[in-house]
Amino acid sequence: MSLKFFKELRARDPFYEHGTILSSMASKPLNIAVKAFSEFLDTNAGDLILFKNIHRMERYVVRKLVKILGCINGRCSGYIVSGGSEANFLSLWLLRNYALKNRRIRRPEIVASYASHYSIIKAANALGLKIVYSRLTKDYKTDPDDVAEKVSRNTIAIVANVGSVELGTVDNIKEIAKVSLEHNIPIHVDAAFGGFILSIMENLKFKKFPGFTCNSVYTVTADPHKTLFTPIPSGGFFIKDHKFLKHIRFKAPYLPGKITETLIGTRSGGSIASIYAVLKFVGLKRLKKIYEKCYETAFYFYQKLLKIGKFKVYGTLETPIICFKPLTCSTDVLMKKLWKKGWIIYKCSIVNGLRLVFMPHVNKASVDRFLNDLVSLVEH
Amino acid sequence: MSLKFFKELRARDPFYEHGTILSSMASKPLNIAVKAFSEFLDTNAGDLILFKNIHRMERYVVRKLVKILGCINGRCSGYIVSGGSEANFLSLWLLRNYALKNRRIRRPEIVASYASHYSIIKAANALGLKIVYSRLTKDYKTDPDDVAEKVSRNTIAIVANVGSVELGTVDNIKEIAKVSLEHNIPIHVDAAFGGFILSIMENLKFKKFPGFTCNSVYTVTADPHKTLFTPIPSGGFFIKDHKFLKHIRFKAPYLPGKITETLIGTRSGGSIASIYAVLKFVGLKRLKKIYEKCYETAFYFYQKLLKIGKFKVYGTLETPIICFKPLTCSTDVLMKKLWKKGWIIYKCSIVNGLRLVFMPHVNKASVDRFLNDLVSLVEH
Numbered sequence: 001m002s003l004k005f006f007k008e009l010r011a012r013d014p015f016y017e018h019g020t021i022l023s024s025m026a027s028k029p030l031n032i033a034v035k036a037f038s039e040f041l042d043t044n045a046g047d048l049i050l051f052k053n054i055h056r057m058e059r060y061v062v063r064k065l066v067k068i069l070g071c072i073n074g075r076c077s078g079y080i081v082s083g084g085s086e087a088n089f090l091s092l093w094l095l096r097n098y099a100l101k102n103r104r105i106r107r108p109e110i111v112a113s114y115a116s117h118y119s120i121i122k123a124a125n126a127l128g129l130k131i132v133y134s135r136l137t138k139d140y141k142t143d144p145d146d147v148a149e150k151v152s153r154n155t156i157a158i159v160a161n162v163g164s165v166e167l168g169t170v171d172n173i174k175e176i177a178k179v180s181l182e183h184n185i186p187i188h189v190d191a192a193f194g195g196f197i198l199s200i201m202e203n204l205k206f207k208k209f210p211g212f213t214c215n216s217v218y219t220v221t222a223d224p225h226k227t228l229f230t231p232i233p234s235g236g237f238f239i240k241d242h243k244f245l246k247h248i249r250f251k252a253p254y255l256p257g258k259i260t261e262t263l264i265g266t267r268s269g270g271s272i273a274s275i276y277a278v279l280k281f282v283g284l285k286r287l288k289k290i291y292e293k294c295y296e297t298a299f300y301f302y303q304k305l306l307k308i309g310k311f312k313v314y315g316t317l318e319t320p321i322i323c324f325k326p327l328t329c330s331t332d333v334l335m336k337k338l339w340k341k342g343w344i345i346y347k348c349s350i351v352n353g354l355r356l357v358f359m360p361h362v363n364k365a366s367v368d369r370f371l372n373d374l375v376s377l378v379e380h
Numbered sequence: 381m382s383l384k385f386f387k388e389l390r391a392r393d394p395f396y397e398h399g400t401i402l403s404s405m406a407s408k409p410l411n412i413a414v415k416a417f418s419e420f421l422d423t424n425a426g427d428l429i430l431f432k433n434i435h436r437m438e439r440y441v442v443r444k445l446v447k448i449l450g451c452i453n454g455r456c457s458g459y460i461v462s463g464g465s466e467a468n469f470l471s472l473w474l475l476r477n478y479a480l481k482n483r484r485i486r487r488p489e490i491v492a493s494y495a496s497h498y499s500i501i502k503a504a505n506a507l508g509l510k511i512v513y514s515r516l517t518k519d520y521k522t523d524p525d526d527v528a529e530k531v532s533r534n535t536i537a538i539v540a541n542v543g544s545v546e547l548g549t550v551d552n553i554k555e556i557a558k559v560s561l562e563h564n565i566p567i568h569v570d571a572a573f574g575g576f577i578l579s580i581m582e583n584l585k586f587k588k589f590p591g592f593t594c595n596s597v598y599t600v601t602a603d604p605h606k607t608l609f610t611p612i613p614s615g616g617f618f619i620k621d622h623k624f625l626k627h628i629r630f631k632a633p634y635l636p637g638k639i640t641e642t643l644i645g646t647r648s649g650g651s652i653a654s655i656y657a658v659l660k661f662v663g664l665k666r667l668k669k670i671y672e673k674c675y676e677t678a679f680y681f682y683q684k685l686l687k688i689g690k691f692k693v694y695g696t697l698e699t700p701i702i703c704f705k706p707l708t709c710s711t712d713v714l715m716k717k718l719w720k721k722g723w724i725i726y727k728c729s730i731v732n733g734l735r736l737v738f739m740p741h742v743n744k745a746s747v748d749r750f751l752n753d754l755v756s757l758v759e760h
Contacts, residue, residue: 002412002661006419006653012433016422021430026646028422032382038418039386041611042396042408050401050724053392082462082613085645093506118632119645125630126473126643128508166634225646231421232648233462233613250505252498253729254546263506263643265499266406266463266605268612273386281382344430349633 014344016359019366023346025165025193025226027359029274033230036270036277043269045080046262047255054269061275066238068199068284069191069220070211077242079262080272083235084192084223085119086263090237090248091188091219092123092157093263097247098186099156111150112159113142115169115350117190120159129156139316140167140350144175151183157218158187162209163194166348166355167314168321170194173209177216186218192235194319195222197291200284212240228287229360230274237262290360294320298358301367308371310378314351325353326378337377343370394724396739399746403726405545405573405606407739409654413610416650416657423649425460426642427635434649441655446618448579448664449571449600450591457622459642460652463615464572464603465499466643470617470628471568471599472503472537473643477627478566479536491530492539493522495549495730497570500539509536519696520547520730524555531563537598538567542589543574546728546735547694548701550574553589557596566598572615574699575602577671580664592620608667609740610654617642670740674700678738681747688751690758694731705733706758717757723750 014021016028029037040054048055058080066076081087096108109130112120124131132155135146142160151158158180160171173189180187189195191209198209211220218240225234239245245261252260278287298320305311305324314323326334331352338345338354348355356362394401396408409417420434428435438460446456461467476488489510492500504511512535515526522540531538538560540551553569560567569575571589578589591600598620605614619625625641632640658667678700685691685704694703706714711732718725718734728735736742 002657003415003419006416006657009433009437009653010419010423013423013431024424024427024430026422026424034418034421035383036386037421038414039383039390041414041417042406043390043393044404044406044612047404049726050404051393053389057389082644083646085643089506089643097505118630118640122628122630122640122643125477126469127506231650232424232646233644248502250498250502254726254735260498260502263465263469263502264462264613265465266612270611273389277382277386346429346634355634 016361019361019363020342021344022356022362022370023344024359025357026232027229027361029231030229030278030282032277032281033274036273037231038270040270040273045267045269045272046265051269054272057276058272061272061279064279065222065236066212069195069222069238070199070209070213072213075241076212076238077245078236078238080224080267080275081235081237081262082233082264083225084117084190084221085122087192087221087235087237088117088119088190089123089126090263091221092127092129094239094244094248095157095186095188095218096127096129098244101247105154105156107154108156109152109154110157110159111147111155113161115140115142115161115164115166116159117165117192120190140164140169140314142171142176144172144179147176148179151179151185155185158185160187160189162189162191162198163319163321165193166350167323168193168319169316170198170318173214173217177214180216187216188219189217190221192221192223193226195220196227197319200288201291218244224275228275228278230271230278233268234271234275294358294360297362297364297367298322300364301356301358304371308375314348314353320358321355323348323351323353323355325351328378334377338373341373343373396741399741399743400722401724402736402742402750403724404739405737406612407609407741409611410609410658410662412657412661413654416653417611418650420649420653425647425649425652426645431649434652437656438652441652441659444659445602445616446592449575449602449618450579450589450593452593455621456592456618457625458616458618460604460647460655461615461617461642462613462644463605464497464570464601465502467572467601467615467617468497468499468570469503469506470643471601472507472509474619474624474628475537475566475568475598476507476509478624481627485534485536487534488536489532489534490537490539491527491535493541495520495522495541495544495546496539497545497572500570520544520549520694522551522556524552524559527556528559531559531565535565538565540567540569542569542571542578543699543701545573546730547703548573548699549696550578550698553594553597557594560596567596568599569597570601572601572603573606575600576607577699580668581671598624604655608655608658610651610658613648614651614655674738674740677742677744677747678702680744681736681738684751688755694728694733700738701735703728703731703733703735705731708758714757718753721753723753
């Protein structure tokens with residue numbers, strides 16, 4: 001009885017497999033990830049003694065993931081957390097405490113671009129950090145020259161984006177690192193969406209994400225619930241040297257593990273098991289194939305859209321996100337009409353356009369259906 | 381193949397149903413909660429437009445839960461978050477921003493007792509709050525007279541515990557509220573463990589949790605993944621008036637919902653569905669019965685332990701937590717010997733004793749087995 005009840009309840013909202021969800025950085029979780037998550041639904045990764053093997057799995061998973069993200073010194077570390085917002089928060093919290101301890105700063109600042117995710121703004125508010133906004137280049141990337149202008153002796157971190165949330169643009173980490181090195185300021189990379197993609201893809205026409213191979217990169221956000229296709233919640237908070245974790249280390253007196261280095265105490269063991277499953281049973285080769293398909297679909301859409309000629313198209317396709325603006329009608333009106341036809345599409349507010357994320361559930365067939373509706377709406 | 385693999389992997393750690401986990405504030409999730417969670421494993425509660433019905437369910441669930449917690453004005457609100465640590469963080473963040481906006485405070489402080497959960501200490505560090513510690517009474521409750529001494533014009537909140545993490549003690553909210561009213565300082569109640577229990581139980585020899593019936597209580601933490609027996613993650617952040625949420629409201633420009641009032645963006649829809657399932661299909665009467673059994677087992681253990689006469693026993697049994705200290709040997713040595721026998725038991729560091737949490741998976745049979753081992757270890 002109840003299973004039917006929940007299935008009916010679930011069916012009131014769209015499913016990824018319908019191909020109509022064009023707005024999401026998540027997709028249908030992989031079967032194997034769901035199985036693993038379900039088997040560990042009663043476990044708490046925050047309890048190191050009770051669930052020793054979850055703890056071991058987490059260490060394994062983090063070791064593999066930092067390696068994917070370019071760790072070569074063997075000292076990188078991190079945690080599986082609830083998502084990109086928590087990972088960004090932890091990174092800025094740690095870098096703030098690090099700076100407060102090592103430099104006499106009264107009014108800590110971060111330099112971040114207008115393309116940064118809103119979780120950076122939330123974290124800055126909570127942590128008492130002033131945000132000094134850096135300019136974007138004309139292709140909507142953080143401008144390293146402007147960052148050089150904006151850093152000061154109060155700057156505790158430079159925030160870079162690898163796969164910015166609205167346009168999917170990828171900052172030039174190596175250029176930003178030059179500024180960072182010169183002023184001795186850590187970089188935090190919000191690679192929630194692009195981190196794994198741009199580390200696992202090879203022979204791409206775009207640059208690989210340098211990640212921890214770049215010495216100025218102290219912390220990286222990269223989300224398994226986005227591009228490793230595990231269930232929600234599953235975020236990744238990674239750091240170039242485990243010794244820095246002491247800046248957010250707190251005693252948990254009643255736990256035999258006795259310390260925590262995350263914001264959240266009780267964490268899902270299922271999240272960790274599901275990443276373990278993807279790394280063990282899906283593997284990087286298969287992930288790479290999935291990403292390739294996402295890029296292929298994005299490129300397919302990109303070309304068709306250009307051909308129609310009624311849109312301004314943004315995005316460099318470094319990650320499979322495309323933003324476009326109708327030339328002959330209002331973006332908001334068009335979006336609402338698309339909603340009425342069942343398409344779930346959101347805006348890229350930065351250019352007041354519409355934004356498509358090409359996750360595995362968006363295939364060429366659904367792109368064709370979408371284009372049909374789009375053209376008919378723009379022409380009438 | 382893979383299901384067997386995950387089952388074997390899971391089996392390396394203990395299960396709640398073995399009755400050997402005496403340390404956990406969580407228990408085996410209820411079947412119906414697991415079913416609901418699994419059915420909604422691919423949904424994101426952070427996306428109000430895509431998963432409209434998750435959003436509706438969350439509003440329903442929050443309405444029911446604040447009512448349980450004493451809301452009578454119809455204006456209470458809140459969110460299903462990742463757990464007690466996030467809920468405590470959100471509460472202090474909101475109350476800090478509220479105070480900064482409404483009063484000219486330079487060095488914000490909170491008054492909290494030594495029995496507070498370590499998440500309060502973490503949140504205070506992140507949020508730049510000085511903790512002024514208030515004394516505990518001899519039964520390990522926050523001393524309202526000492527709170528009155530410790531509040532100042534910089535105090536942004538008084539933190540009270542309903543079911544303190546180590547001893548399960550319940551602060552006298554009404555007495556603290558007198559101080560609070562006099563100085564016009566909001567109370568945050570960390571009722572992560574005791575909130576639902578002491579609101580749902582009736583005709584108890586201890587006082588009911590006044591919750592939001594008490595005008596000084598601005599925010600309450602109460603965790604579904606503890607005492608509503610839903611899977612992890614599932615925390616509850618509740619507030620007496622929805623209008624206060626504006627103090628942690630941030631724009632999410634690319635989402636049509638456009639605002640967030642939580643720290644975490646992407647949240648598990650499964651968490652919400654599982655609470656919905658417990659409220660709809662289990663109900664308060666059945667929950668009350670489960671709690672009664674927990675108290676009964678705790679009382680059974682309490683009496684047996686007193687009879688043995690070799691322990692100092694702490695705790696008032698207002699919540700089903702008991703702490704005890706061996707009179708004839710070292711707590712640490714005893715704990716390690718108990719671990720070797722397969723018991724998962726942690727310390728109550730505040731009195732250097734051992735702590736038992738009587739969750740539904742701890743029954744009289746496992747208490748008897750535990751007592752047998754305990755006595756034989758103390759006597760030899």
